[in-house]
Amino acid sequence: MRVPTYSILYFGLAASSQFDPRSYATEDVIVRDVAVIGGGSSGTYGAVNLQRLGKSVVLVEKEAYLGGHVNSYTDPATRTSLDYGVQTFWNITTTHDYFEYLDIPVSVWTVDNLTNVYADFTRGDALNISVGEDYTVYVEQLNKYPYIEWSWDLPNPVPSDLLLPFSEFVEKYSQQDLAYSVYFNAQGTTNFLNQLTVNVFKYVDGSFLDALSGGDVVTSDHNNWGIFAKALALLGSDVLLSSTVVSAQRSTNGTGVSLVVQTPTGNKLIQASQLLISIPPLLENMQPFNLSTEESDLFSQWDYGAYYTMLINNTGLPAGYRFINAVADFTTDFNIPTLPAPYQVTESRVTGLFYVWYASPYVQTQAEVEAAVSEVVQRLQVTANGNSTTTHAPTFVEFRSHTPFKLVVSADVIEDGFYSKLEALQGQQNTWYTGAAFLSHSSGILWNFTASLLPEIISAIESS
């Protein structure tokens, strides 16, 4: 077969010239110590603190705003702010220092005083179920594995209880009464009873249980986006919003990374000594980074759920309530409902505005989720209003996708050393990783973990 030589040459040239600064206008070449990818909880923390430590950074975020899972809303009529995404932060030293540095006033988190109503959301019926809250045995078991709180450094072999599906853990330790509470607190986890116990321990961990005894803080103005507004002000033009990496060259010889980034004002070239990645490390998200075989193998193993948050108005529901989804069956389901469905429909700090958290084992469109929520709210209207025969659809004020959420791998893959292989990627090809998939879904823990990477990143900059 005759090969059209000119086109091979052409593509060869294009591939190398996209990383050649001479192909760009001077102002489109960004030379920094570190390029941070993803401006949610951990990426923003990393960028702000590298800058604080005197390193130059650029932060690349695909959305038009920083904050990731944080969703804040300010009611135009009352100027009241509320958070319908990430709500609270574990008040450990790392969190305390970060908020001091950003000058974010905080208050102790306390549980709201809404009345909880359990209802079968597929029917609307209120259920008289009793949800156990005695965590004594759960905590006893959790405390056997202190490394889970701060790392994925599992012993080899992995303790067998950690790899039990949670349903079997529940049976083994007679935690039937507690199962519903654990499910509810591990928000956004689909197929809950099949989740591995180690993952349940990650979601409902010491940081979570500490919150119940006053260990968590909230932003005093209930506007968590304020954290990211302060971060954005500090980072200024070092943040590229609505931007994604389209192509990358990561050297294996310590000469740094080159990234082609698509931005609203055209393509730019980033040349950085080190790369800090905080985005969900799924293959489709990571494909532009020219993954090594090892990275591709690891990043193809994840399973995850879909999670959506929204604010609704004109709900036809009484003020002062949290409606919680459950099923009547206790014997086999421990009252835990089947998903996709809303977890809860809860009044926010603004009377009449409710927030809904909705989980699904598969990705759904906004229209599908809103239609399902609308049906549930109308069923709840019937029950809440004395079997009223007229119902109306709520209006949707805000809608955000948190998908992909809670990346996990199977028991076999964990036993095969998945997490130590993941950890071994740190520093390879000038690339560092942080974010929930690498550690935990607690912001405080992620900040602590990210903080512990910074000295290593800085020493890699200095030795390059």
Ligand SMILES: Cc1cc2nc3c(=O)[nH]c(=O)nc-3n(C[C@H](O)[C@H](O)[C@H](O)COP(=O)(O)OP(=O)(O)OC[C@H]3O[C@@H](n4cnc5c(N)ncnc54)[C@H](O)[C@@H]3O)c2cc1C
């Ligand atoms: C509804 C909800 C409530 C929660 N409540 C709490 C809570 O109260 N307290 C708590 O500690 N934790 C809470 N969490 C857990 C949450 O997972 C963590 O707190 C934390 O946000 C995870 O941080 P992260 O940096 O891994 O991810 P994120 O904060 O999601 O940041 C990832 C960022 O990367 C960006 N991104 C994705 N792909 C790309 C790409 N290809 N290129 C560029 N950018 C990209 C995203 O837009 C996002 O900004 C909650 C989560 C949800 C969904």
Ligand SMILES: *[C@@H]1O[C@H](CO)[C@@H](O)[C@H](O)[C@H]1NC(C)=O
């Ligand atoms: C948070 O923790 C710090 C110590 O790390 C403490 O000084 C502060 O009072 C705590 N804040 C709240 C609101 O509990």
Ligand SMILES: *[C@@H]1O[C@H](CO)[C@@H](O)[C@H](O)[C@H]1NC(C)=O
């Ligand atoms: C609890 O309810 C009272 C009214 O009964 C209200 O004034 C107060 O603000 C509420 N507290 C919280 C934390 O919502």
Ligand SMILES: *[C@@H]1O[C@H](CO)[C@@H](O)[C@H](O)[C@H]1NC(C)=O
């Ligand atoms: C709810 O159940 C409890 C026992 O679990 C019972 O004491 C109570 O009377 C029930 N309430 C209603 C309204 O049925």
Ligand SMILES: *[C@@H]1O[C@H](CO)[C@@H](O)[C@H](O)[C@H]1NC(C)=O
């Ligand atoms: C991508 O990685 C491979 C090795 O894994 C390397 O041969 C190739 O040159 C890299 N491409 C770029 C654009 O860096």
Ligand SMILES: *[C@@H]1O[C@H](CO)[C@@H](O)[C@H](O)[C@H]1NC(C)=O
């Ligand atoms: C290091 O690798 C880059 C590309 O990955 C290459 O352009 C450069 O020539 C290499 N430098 C040395 C010293 O080998």
Ligand SMILES: *[C@@H]1O[C@H](CO)[C@@H](O)[C@H](O)[C@H]1NC(C)=O
């Ligand atoms: C909610 O609905 C009420 C009544 O229709 C309206 O007055 C209010 O402005 C709405 N609020 C929002 C945030 O849409």
Ligand SMILES: *[C@@H]1O[C@H](CO)[C@@H](O)[C@H](O)[C@H]1NC(C)=O
């Ligand atoms: C609503 O209907 C159910 C049965 O359909 C009945 O048990 C319940 O008492 C009714 N509630 C009211 C307030 O009428």
Ligand SMILES: *[C@@H]1O[C@H](CO)[C@@H](O)[C@H](O)[C@H]1NC(C)=O
């Ligand atoms: C993270 O938390 C651990 C445990 O509390 C602590 O020892 C460590 O100093 C913290 N790391 C950072 C960087 O703050």
